[in-house]
Amino acid sequence: MSDPVDLDIGLGILDHQLVDGDGRNCGKVDDLELSSLDSDSPEVVAILVGGNAWRSRGILGRLLARLAGDAVHVPWGEVDSVTSVVRLKRPAAELRLNRGDARWASVIRRVPGS
Amino acid sequence: MSLKSVLAVALGILSAIGGFVDIGDLVFNTQAGAVFGFQLLWVVVIGVVGIVVYSEMCGRVSAVAGRPVFDLVRERVGFGPGLATLLAAEFVNLLTCAAEIGGAAICLQLLSGLSYRLLIPLAVIGLVVCSWVLPFEWIERVFGYLGLCLLVFAVAAIKLHPSWGQVARGFIPGSHTGGGLTLYLYFVVGLLGAALTPYEVYFYSSGAVEDSWGLKELGLNKVTAMIGYGLGGFLSMALMIVAGVLFLHRGISPQFLGTPPLAVEHVLSQVGLVLALIGILFAVGGAAIETSFSGAYNLAQFFGWQWGKRERPAGASRFTLSWVAIFAVAFLVVLTGYDPVKLTEYSVIFSVVALPLTYLPILLVANDRAYMGTRVNGRLANVFGVIYLVILLAVAAGAIPLLLITHGGQG
Numbered sequence: 001m002s003d004p005v006d007l008d009i010g011l012g013i014l015d016h017q018l019v020d021g022d023g024r025n026c027g028k029v030d031d032l033e034l035s036s037l038d039s040d041s042p043e044v045v046a047i048l049v050g051g052n053a054w055r056s057r058g059i060l061g062r063l064l065a066r067l068a069g070d071a072v073h074v075p076w077g078e079v080d081s082v083t084s085v086v087r088l089k090r091p092a093a094e095l096r097l098n099r100g101d102a103r104w105a106s107v108i109r110r111v112p113g114s
Numbered sequence: 115m116s117l118k119s120v121l122a123v124a125l126g127i128l129s130a131i132g133g134f135v136d137i138g139d140l141v142f143n144t145q146a147g148a149v150f151g152f153q154l155l156w157v158v159v160i161g162v163v164g165i166v167v168y169s170e171m172c173g174r175v176s177a178v179a180g181r182p183v184f185d186l187v188r189e190r191v192g193f194g195p196g197l198a199t200l201l202a203a204e205f206v207n208l209l210t211c212a213a214e215i216g217g218a219a220i221c222l223q224l225l226s227g228l229s230y231r232l233l234i235p236l237a238v239i240g241l242v243v244c245s246w247v248l249p250f251e252w253i254e255r256v257f258g259y260l261g262l263c264l265l266v267f268a269v270a271a272i273k274l275h276p277s278w279g280q281v282a283r284g285f286i287p288g289s290h291t292g293g294g295l296t297l298y299l300y301f302v303v304g305l306l307g308a309a310l311t312p313y314e315v316y317f318y319s320s321g322a323v324e325d326s327w328g329l330k331e332l333g334l335n336k337v338t339a340m341i342g343y344g345l346g347g348f349l350s351m352a353l354m355i356v357a358g359v360l361f362l363h364r365g366i367s368p369q370f371l372g373t374p375p376l377a378v379e380h381v382l383s384q385v386g387l388v389l390a391l392i393g394i395l396f397a398v399g400g401a402a403i404e405t406s407f408s409g410a411y412n413l414a415q416f417f418g419w420q421w422g423k424r425e426r427p428a429g430a431s432r433f434t435l436s437w438v439a440i441f442a443v444a445f446l447v448v449l450t451g452y453d454p455v456k457l458t459e460y461s462v463i464f465s466v467v468a469l470p471l472t473y474l475p476i477l478l479v480a481n482d483r484a485y486m487g488t489r490v491n492g493r494l495a496n497v498f499g500v501i502y503l504v505i506l507l508a509v510a511a512g513a514i515p516l517l518l519i520t521h522g523g524q525g
Contacts, residue, residue: 015188015196017418028188028418050417058194060201084179084485101420104431113247114427114434 009044017085018049018074018097026092030071031056047074047086049097072096123334127342129258134346135353136401137217137371138210138308138462140394141455143350144368145523146301147357150292152276152284155351157302159285160505161309162347166339167498168310168473169318171480171491173335176322179485183319183476184415190475200416202468207313207409209461211440212447214402215241216454220371221395225388231451237399238445242438245403250324250423257400263393264349267374270381271352274359281355292362300516300523303509304459307466309350310506313401315472316408320415324422332489369455406444410436459522466513469506477503 013029020026030053033046053071054061074095080087092098108114146154172183184203188196218237223230244253290298318339327335353374360377361368368374375394379387407423414421414433421433428434448454477499480491491499 015192017185025414025418025420028416030193054193057192058197060197061193064197084181098420101431104435105428108428108431108434111246111427 013044013047013082013086016082018047019085019087020092020095020097021080021088021090022092024092024098026088026095026097027072029086030054033073044076046076047079048072049074123337125255126334126338127345128262129255130338130342131346131349132258132261132264132397133254133400133404134343135261135264135349135397136210136308136311137213137398137454137458138304138311138465139350140217140353140371140374140398141368141458142301142304142308142462143353144357144361144374146305147354148361148366148368150290150298150301151358151362152281152355153290153292154298154301154305155281155284155354156287157305158309158347158350158354161306162344162350163498164306164310164502164505165314166343167495167502168315168476169343170336170339171495171499172315172319172476173322173327173339174332174489175476175480175485176319177327177329177331177335178487178489179479180323181479181485182323182411182415183316183472184412186475186479187472188416190478191471195471196416199468199471200412202464203312203316203412203472204409206461206465206468207316207405207412208440208444208447209457209464210311210313211402211405211409211444213454213457213461214398214405215441215444216448216457217371217398218395218402219448220454221391221398224372224375225391225395234445234448238441238448241399241402241406242441245406245437245441246427250321253400253403253423254321257396257403260396261393261400263389264397266378266382266386266389266393267349267356268352270378270386271355271359273381274356276355276359296516296519297523299512300520303466303513303516304462304523306505306509307462307469307513309347310469311462311465312468312472313405313408313465315476316411317404319476320408320411320422324424329489371455402441402444406437406440409440410434456522460517463513463517466506467510470503470510473499473503473506 009032014032016029017025018027018029027049029047030050031048032044033048034042035045036042048071051068051071052065054065054068074088078088078090078095080089088095093102176182187199215234215237219230219233222233222237356377357368357374360380366373375387375390378390410433411421413436419432420430422430479485481496483490
């Protein structure tokens, strides 16, 4: 989003659904990268999705993060709108999201009726 | 209302009735009837009202906000507690799925005379193929309608001419005879757990999103939850009444899943037996699919994956892989030869522990105007919602100790 907006990060963004430009689910807002925390108005720089973004989310999150790879950083400029879901401007693949689905889809396509 | 929409509502109700009973209800209602007669009928009423209240609530949240249960769990309780809820829910789903598969294999065995071991893989393959090939509505309907064969239990209950005065007294909680207090309480917990199984709300709320419910479907939601599940509750009561008449005074303990259908045969001959077995087969088969899908819905919604049967299997590949994997693991659990009735008891008792964590986020979001606008809970829904949350917390606290003290209902 180009214009700055005020949001309750804890309740309004964190843990919400990410939807890509094609309207497909592409992960959750697992963590946020903030700028200038010591200033009066810190801004969200990027959304972190998956992998070690879970590190900061409690004991279970830390355990899970160890098993997963790196988080994907989605720059805040890629966000189209924030309602009860966070809508992105571009398709997931262009933002390196939903790679898990893409990987398994090629396996599942070999089964008849898929 | 047009004829077409009346028909749609009627069909929805029928499949809700047929889909209400699963292996947990079969096991706990007949065992409770065999030990305590009709004295625990009041618990069935409490359980059924609870599932009606929370199904209506989460169906409404799905219709208004388009958000299924585990989306809400993650948003409202956060990552850590949400993940703990997810793990508990998946463990219970898996155990329940295994119990339902075992039940389906026993029904097939009683119908065909083939060996149980051979029929386990056959049952699993049949269920996976149905889930893969059939569209969502078909799965819901086919298993729901054929599950209606369970109505023979209601016919049998009436034909057995129970003392209706005693049946009526069963709806009033009070002193009891036939077993110790802990055993009585164990059955209270089990009957509540069987009626309020968490996978039913996971499946119901995700199913509403699958069926693309919107504001137009709010009426359908109310009717399906109240009438469909309400009438489904009568089937649970019929199971208890049949067991109460036939098993209580003969000292028969229905530790084998084939025992309840034999009760129907006693009253309605071979045709009744076959109908009872077909009813159970499709009721537990449908429930096996619902539990495996619920497991996949939960995972996908927690991690934000694309999900749903509206997609081709490859279009939501991690979701597809999840439900196939749940079937596969459940298959291995059944293959160990562990008694499906015991599996059922454990799955129901453990599910009770996961219930408050499932229902709290639903209650919170159903009251949140940011999600629901003007369709937030009314006073009645909130009064019931809070009362049930308190009941569930008490029941959850008592579940495991009672399981241990009574040695799994053995007294």
